[in-house]
Amino acid sequence: MKNLIVLIILIALGAYGCKPKTTGSIATGDAASKVYVAPGSYDEFYSVVSGGFSGQMAIYGIPSGRLFRVIPVFSQDPQSGYGYSEETKPMLMTSHGYVPWDDLHHIALSTTNGTHDGRWAFGNGNNTPRIARIDMTTFRTAEIIELPNSSGNHSSPFITENTEYTIAGTRFSYPPDYDGANPDVSISSYKDNFKGYLSFVGVDKESGMMDLSFQIQIPPLNTDLARGGKGPSHDWFFFSCYNSEKAFTLLEVNASQKDKDFILAVNWKKAEQYVKEGKAKAQKVKYAHNYFDENTQTAVSEIRTDVLVLDPKELKDILYLIPCPKSPHGCDVDPTGQYIVGSGKLAAIIPVFSFEKIQKAIANNDFEAEYDGIKVLKYESCLHGEVKKPGLGPLHTEFDNEGNAYTSFFVSSEIVKWNVKSLEIIDRVPTYYSIGHLSIPGGPTSKPWGKYVIAYNKITKDRYLPTGPELNQSAQLFSIEGDKMKLLLDFPTIGEPHYAEAIPAELIMPNSKKIYKLEENNHPYATKQEKETKVVREGNKVHIYMTAIRSHLVPDNIEGVKIGDEVYFHVTNLEQDWDVPHGFAIKGANNAELLIMPGETQTLKWNPDRVGIFPFYCTDFCSALHQEMQGYIRVSPAGSSVPIIFSTGKTAEVKATTGK
């Protein structure tokens, strides 16, 4: 054991540089009572956590760190049937066809006047560029929009102050894919042929529906993170970027040459005006827009073909570049909207820019140069000040409601608290190990709720019972009440969390939907009463209109299906009580189960592969007689004359039992 501890200290010293971490900073005496949520009681906050390479979002309670739910977003989810049922398959359609996975990095919870309104959560698909919108009344993915002219949707899905737009910026520049462009070029022609894009996706105030309003074409930078302005900076959006070197190989070295890269300051209000004035170029592109129609309980996927693109080389006052030291990653705006914090991954300081000074510098033409036709402001003219010697490898910054900032440091593995105005460091606390993002409830909004900071760590190592080479990712909850940050709790997370947001429970809980009303179910294959159940053959398609209620399926005896048929089980859950889903599964399905919420209809497609009797059953323990909730379907050879018959509760032997 002793050897192990020595080894850990050695690893800490070797891999993470500066200071040895000791176990002395482990949680203090009253930590347990601060995270204890008594049985039957509720957590104070919901935390919406990105699932990273799981492609999903996870919902945790804070301060307990308990996992409540994993929301399928970009990845198929066999346990709910998401991406397997006929109703949800369209959600994962793209211009590349069906893409059943993505890499979800960041969360944006909708805001009104800069404060959480509890309506929607947005998440980005990093790999095949997409933005998803989750409805916080159902905790389900309501909409996914793909982004054309884009690769690596990393700096996304951050939002403007009133959720007017959710945005996307390309982490990979590449030759754009609009119709008429020529993407078949050599990689080494990067400087000439590769472009970056910033996308502004409009969000409908009432419905939340997304629409790609316009794009801004930028030089081939790698945009990394972003934040919308607020208050005085409402009209602006700020993006960080790296690779102003325009490297296309060994970026680790080649994109780390210059002393400074940029923060991109975008006047989106001005851009919006130029679009209205017809100054954008229409391009023909191809991207999918998918949404879940609550009325028919079925997702719709459509391919869209138009986008409006603005050129900041011509429309000079929509985009300015602010030099920012050493490959900036985080780009965070404080609650007042006055200060923009840039975190250079390799920088020894944290620059804090002043929105007021940026405006003055623009007004005074205080430019040092142009970069690919874009004006570059003078660093000193925009600077509020620098936080000196904050730590190593600053990544992200969140804020409390008392004028303080909390920055995560990957290399020195710590959170550092500092004052935004005075730039003085107030406190620092180690994290175990190598923190990436961090989250304060309301931390990115105009009205931080404060109380806690949650560290989402990148390295887990010895924090939990080992589970082989692959470990869960580790989150850590700290109290930020008082001057000193205090470690309260470690909790494991799914996938690889990147960003997360936490929101007071009372903003979500009262609106949480309990059931889908049968009266409002307009699914074309819904069966709202048992006497309407039926089996209908249309050529080689067999539609089974089935109902489920504790504890039987109707029909539960079905015959007349033949090899070569495509069978669709349209199952309606007739329950109208909270927390009574029914599941549905059939032997041999090259598919998943259905998990059907009360009042909902879902469809499982099944291609029987052999002659015989196949059982099906309810998979979600629903009642004392759940085990009895089952049925049989008979599959006869192709060309068989067995007629379609179906029943529940009939015990007499039916006629026409032979297949030939």
Place this chain on the structure above:
Amino acid sequence: MVFITACGKKETTTTSNTPAAEKPKSMMNAETEQEKMINDGRGIGEVKMVSLSVPLEQERVKRGKDIYDMKCSSCHKLTAERFVGPGWEGVTTRRKPEWIMNMTTNADVMLERDPEAQKMLELCLTRMPNQNVSIGDARDVLEYMRSNDGVK
């Protein structure tokens, strides 16, 4: 869930949010009235008194049938035969109208507290679900039950 737990004790908790099973103090006074309802065979719930009349209100009967088809018929037959739940034939003569409407709209509490409802659960073993039926809808269903029992 708003019913009183068996022992009626209230647990204290450390967080500010209200736990699910906590009950308001005023329920203590209501208990005697509840006992009276139970002893009268009227069940427990919002429905304290129902006045019935003849002839039946045919509009109600029609609406009640539609609700029956959607929310009740999976488990209750119109004959005396017990299916998942008891058959409906004769129910309006066996039970007071208040009991029927409370059972329809307040099944969870009824199954927890009403001895007659509990007897049915012991017999059927499947808890009658909350089918999200409003008081007005329950009255329509009651009218349909009366029609099923031959009232004109």
